[in-house]
Amino acid sequence: MNRNNVKVKIxxxxxxxxxxxxxxxxERLKKGDILALSGELGSGKTCFTGGIARGLGVNEKYxxxxxxxxxxNEYPARYKLYxxxxxxxxxxxxxxxxxxxxxxxxxxxxxxxxAEKIAERLPENIFLIKFxxxxxxxxxxxxxxxxxxxxxxxxxxxxxxx
Numbered sequence: 001m002n003r004n005n006v007k008v009k010i011x012x013x014x015x016x017x018x019x020x021x022x023x024x025x026x027e028r029l030k031k032g033d034i035l036a037l038s039g040e041l042g043s044g045k046t047c048f049t050g051g052i053a054r055g056l057g058v059n060e061k062y063x064x065x066x067x068x069x070x071x072x073n074e075y076p077a078r079y080k081l082y083x084x085x086x087x088x089x090x091x092x093x094x095x096x097x098x099x100x101x102x103x104x105x106x107x108x109x110x111x112x113x114x115a116e117k118i119a120e121r122l123p124e125n126i127f128l129i130k131f132x133x134x135x136x137x138x139x140x141x142x143x144x145x146x147x148x149x150x151x152x153x154x155x156x157x158x159x160x161x162x
Contacts, residue, residue: 008154010141011134018044018139019051021157026055028153031079031107036115036122039131044139045113048129049083052111056081066113071098080108087114095121127153 012018029035035052037045050064056077058064066085067073075081082103089095095118103110104123115122127145134140143150 004146005144006147006150007142007144008150010143010157012044012139012141014137015044015047018047018141019054021141022048022051023055024051024157025153026052028155029056029079029109031109032105033149033153034104034110034123034126035112035129036126037111037113037129037131038116040133043131043133044141045131046085048131048141049111049113052109053077053081053083056109072103074108077109080106082106082108082110084110084112085114086112086117089114089117125149 010021012021029052037048039045046064046066049066053062053064053075054060056079058075058077058081062075064075064083065073067083068085068087071085071088073083075083084103086095100121112118115128125146127143127150129144130142132140132142143154145153
């Protein structure tokens with residue numbers, strides 16, 4: 001953990017609530033922000049990404065789905081959204097072949113599902129977001145990031161600071 005980082009915990013009681021939390025965060029994201037999502041299959045990563053997309057202003061005509069086979073989806077918005085799903089990536093070389101640095105250093109917002117697979121390739125000043133099952137509907141969402149930016153994006157979201 002970067003020593004300038006802090007963590008917040010949020011309990012989401014439903015997929016709709018997860019989506020709403022993410023939409024609020026998406027409204028406050030800036031170009032260059034990177035969100036690294038991790039958690040079990042079905043824990044809420046794609047739902048969260050959908051909320052981020054709407055918060056960034058991605059038009060409703062775009063259905064936000066995991067790019068499991070294409071690996072990257074791009075959506076036009078206030079800042080272009082680059083949605084990675086690296087579940088099927090086998091190794092770091094395959095990830096590097098995607099030209100990820102261009103996305104990481106670009107003018108958009110990057111969301112990466114299954115980010116734990118490329119942890120050592122992730123830059124320092126990003127948001128690490130972990131989804132944990134509590135029960136069928138409830139999730140614990142732990143967000144870690146640079147203190148000042150985390151406070152900005154979490155404005156008005158109910159949470160515990162850790």
